[in-house]
Amino acid sequence: MKNKYAKWLFGVLAIVLVLVTILSTVVYIVDPFFQFRVKDDKYLINVRFACGGLIKNYDYDALILGSSMTQNFDMDVFREVQGVNPLHIGIGGLEYEEELELLELAYDAGRADKYFLSAELYMFTGDAKKSRLPQYLLKDDLLSRCRYFLNYEAWFRFIPIDLGLMTLEKLGISRPAAFDSRTSIDDIENWETDFEYGEEVVISNFLSGAYGVSEVGTDNLYEKTTKKMDTYFDSLQLDKGEHVLFFPPYSMLYWASCSDELFDIMLDSKRYYIEKALEKGIKVYDFQTAEFTSDLNNYKDLTHYSGEINDWMTEQFLSDDYLLTNENADDFLSALRVKRNDFLKEKAELFSN
Amino acid sequence: MVFSSYIFIFAFLPIVLVLYYALSKLKSPLYQRAFLIAASLFFYGYYNVMYLLLIVASIVVNYLVCLVIQKGNGATKKIFLAVGVLFNVFLLGYFKYYDFFFENINSVFGTSFAMKNLILPLGISFFTFQQLSFVVSVYKKEEKVANLWDYVLFVTFFPQLVAGPIVLYSEMIPQFMDNSRRYFNSENFSSGLYIFGMGLVKKAVIADTLASFVNNGYGMSNIGLAAGWTISLSYTLQLYFDFSGYSDMAVGLGKMFNIDIPFNFLSPYKSKSISEFWRRWHITLGRALSTYIYIPLGGNRKGQVRTYINLFVTFFVSGLWHGAAWTFVLWGVLHGLFSVIERFIGEQRLQKIPNIVRVAVTFLIVNALWVLFRAESFADAIEVYKGMISFGNINLGQLATVVGTEGGVNLPTVMDCAYIIGLVASLLYVVFGQNNSAFRLEKFLPTKKFAIITAVMFVVALLCLSRESVFIYFNF
Incomplete structure (x- = not known):
């Protein structure tokens, strides 16, 4: 009798091993998160799951990394204007810790010789955050591989959809249009056509409280922010390629919504960031005083602009108009203050309460 | 440490099992017991070593109190019973109810006592209740204190340490x-x-999937009918699969060590009345509340009115035990109220109602009351209740928000609706149409x-x- 139970236990173990082997093999073959090979226009892509695999295995020589401010960059325009083979990783609300993790991965991969990084002060103002990126997709050790082969998101979410899409393709049935942009590596997380733009929408969103400036405590904010910036600049491996930093052109409504105290600290922090970057010989572009930033018709909310502005920035990377130098940096910072003050006067009714 | 984690399943459990049975080769059983205590304390202190000091202090004080009660007589026994009860009530009160108590004092009397924002030590409600019940049992001469190490093992045995079942000394020590x-x-x-x-399936596969819906749902406003019911049913199912899953794992782990731990859930949602529900849901808590509160208050032996009051008080305590918030208190009180109403109507009259109607009504009551249990405030609960009765606003599209981007995928709304409705309906079939773990x-x-x-x-x-x-029950 006892022997029967012992046999049963071995039987369970054997079945578990067989199932684990089958599951692992399927994940290896399908590879939904591009850990072994990259397949464009085939699989449903979520940038948080795909970014590790793409950085490690995609064929690129320029990396564009940033928050939602970078998500509408058009890779064809980038190829044409910049003459590079780009990979675009734009993660909504990208955190400081996440950017450093991805940069380190990119440095290790050694594929890029040019890095376009969005410079966003919010990343430096907050306390330490836990990375939202699945760590097992950033590493290649055995345990991480096991976690990839046997992970929930792959098996319960992506593989069924990916296999469904592959079956449709095999049957010659065109997949739903909604999946087109969601399977394209160039278009990862591109939201350009998902929203309405215009002054009316922006103001309505602002007045309803749907979008606003996140509350940030100003106590020791400058010290905390600049300390994080020091670590950030120390982490950049400048020998791995050319680094281009750029301040994305938020609308003037964003700056106007900041309290005077917060704005002053932000400006001082920005000055510190620019000084650090220039000290290290890094190119920094500041688009935050561009003329269109006062025209809310270019935006969907306080900060997010239409794709045309991303195209415009791509072109500006070739000109010196917005390139900061030790000589002009203060002029740019002063211009931002002036534009903000003008906007506050012009739209005083928005801030009457 | 949690049972449903890699570290537990692939490291802690196999190592403990191998070493435990390796020690069975030694003649004396003491090595095995000592090892099991050490492993259990490691399990408990894994996330926070400071918890160990608390549980060790609680064990030592309770053990000494029990020894004095057992050896003492008359006044000494009574005094030390009081010491034991007060110590446990104070321990639980301090960590669990301090902020709640002073928050209310502040709002009633306009005082400004500072909140401590204490983190509730893991399983404190369970091990405190288990020891409190033992102190009372020793006083009543229903239990006898053995040696310290057996007592420590009784309290710390890791399969039931953190979230029960709340076991009795007499059912564990002989084993x-x-x-x-x-x-x-x-x-x-x-x-x-x-x-x-x-x-493990109940917890990791089912409850954790539902948890995502529930967390999304309780952050929503202007909830429509479809979302209101989906959110409330999801939580009703989540709570059951989470807690009964944990209890099944505890029973399973006990069996791996040749120890029988009682089942805590017996198809509770098939109950025909609230009273029956409490005989099937968190059975060992119900047993403890009945033994140490309801019966000492007089149970049903002192007339109808006293029975109602006793029921009411027992459920009030149950509500408070589950959490330091008025939502929990109201949840407990309403369960008490429904139990009193059932008692008032009488079982004979209730039996005239078809079983299917009784089960449906009981389930709807339990489901509605779980909303209070989950809500972080009355306002949160009202949002969900409003959704559940907004018959003019079905709003199926809102289900996509309840599903959210669970697992990193943002599916089209139609697929989200089909997914969540299909899942909740299937799980309702499981709880009503399938046999429970004990039967299996x-x-x-x-x-x-x-x-x-x-x-x-x-x-x-x-x-x-x-x-x-x-x-979920780690929080109680």
């Missing part, structure tokens, strides 16, 4: 003392593995069918472990 249980038993181990796997364990046989079921359960649960989460 630890039984020499025949020291050795590896493949029959017990097999059935333990089977039931552990079932609990009885039917367990070492056949190919059970081997395949067990293996598949493990592998599916293994896939879901990559989104580790804690058990």
Whole structure:
């Protein structure tokens, strides 16, 4: 009798091993998160799951990394204007810790010789955050591989959809249009056509409280922010390629919504960031005083602009108009203050309460 | 440490099992017991070593109190019973109710006592209640204190330490003392593995999926009918699969060590009345509340009105035990109220109502009251209640918000609706139409069918472990 139970236990173990082997093999073959090979226009892509695999295995020589401010960059325009083979990783609300993790991965991969990084002060103002990126997709050790082969998101979410899409393709049935942009590596997380733009929408969103400036405590904010910036600049491996930093052109409504105290600290922090970057010989572009930033018709909310502005920035990377130098940096910072003050006067009714 | 984690399943449990049974080769059983205590304390202190000091202090004080009560007589016994009760009430009160108490004092009297924002030590409600019940049992001469190490093992035995079942000294110690249980038993181990796997699926596969819907849902406003019911049913199902899953795992782990731990859930949502629900839901808590509160208050022996009051008080305490918030108190009080109403109507009259109607009504009441249990404030609960009765606003599209981007995928709205409705409906079928774990364990046989079921359960649960989460009842 006892022997029967012992046999049963071995039987369970054997079945578990067989199932684990089958599951692992399927994940290896399908590879939904591009850990072994990259397949464009085939699989449903979520940038948080795909970014590790793409950085490690995609064929690129320029990396564009940033928050939602970078998500509408058009890779064809980038190829044409910049003459590079780009990979675009734009993660909504990208955190400081996440950017450093991805940069380190990119440095290790050694594929890029040019890095376009969005410079966003919010990343430096907050306390330490836990990375939202699945760590097992950033590493290649055995345990991480096991976690990839046997992970929930792959098996319960992506593989069924990916296999469904592959079956449709095999049957010659065109997949739903909604999946087109969601399977394209160039278009990862591109939201350009998902929203309405215009002054009316922006103001309505602002007045309803749907979008606003996140509350940030100003106590020791400058010290905390600049300390994080020091670590950030120390982490950049400048020998791995050319680094281009750029301040994305938020609308003037964003700056106007900041309290005077917060704005002053932000400006001082920005000055510190620019000084650090220039000290290290890094190119920094500041688009935050561009003329269109006062025209809310270019935006969907306080900060997010239409794709045309991303195209415009791509072109500006070739000109010196917005390139900061030790000589002009203060002029740019002063211009931002002036534009903000003008906007506050012009739209005083928005801030009457 | 949580049962449904890689570290527990692939490291802690196998190592502890191998070493425990290796120690059975030694003649004295003391090594095995000492090892099990050490492993249990490691398990408990894994996330926060400071917890260990608390549990050790609680064990030492309770043990000494029990010794004095057992050896003392008359006034000494009474004094030390009071000391034991007060110590446990103070311990729980300090960590669990301090902020709640002073928050209310501040709002009533306009005082400004500072809040401590204490983090509730893991399982404190369970091990404190278990020890409190033991102190009372020793006073009543229903239990006898053995040696310190047996007592420590009774409190700390890791399968039931953090979230119950709340076991009795008399049902655990004789098993630890039984020499025949020291050795590896493949029959017990097999059935333990089977039931552990079932609990793991309930927790890691089902409850954690529902948790995502519930968390999204309780952050919503202007909830429509479809979302209101989906959110409330999701939580009703989540709570059951989470807690009964944990309890199944505890039973399974016990069996792996040849220890029988009582089942805590017996198809509670099939109950025909609230009273029956409490005989099927968190059974060992119900047993403890009945033994140490309801019966000492007089139970049903002192007339109808006193019975109603006693029921009411017992459920009030149950509400407070579950959490330091008025939402929990109201939840407990309403369960008490429905129990009183049932008692008032009488079982004979209730039996005239078709069973299917009784089960449906009981389930709807329980489901509605779980909304209070989950809500962080009355305003949160009202949002969900408003959704559940907004018959003019079905708003199926809102279900996409309830599903959210669970697992990193943002599906089209139609697929989200089909997914969540299909899932909740299937799980309702499981709780109403399928047999419970206790029944399934009885039917367990070492056949190919059970081997395949067990293996598949493990592998599916293994896939879901990559989104580790804690058990809901760890918070109580």
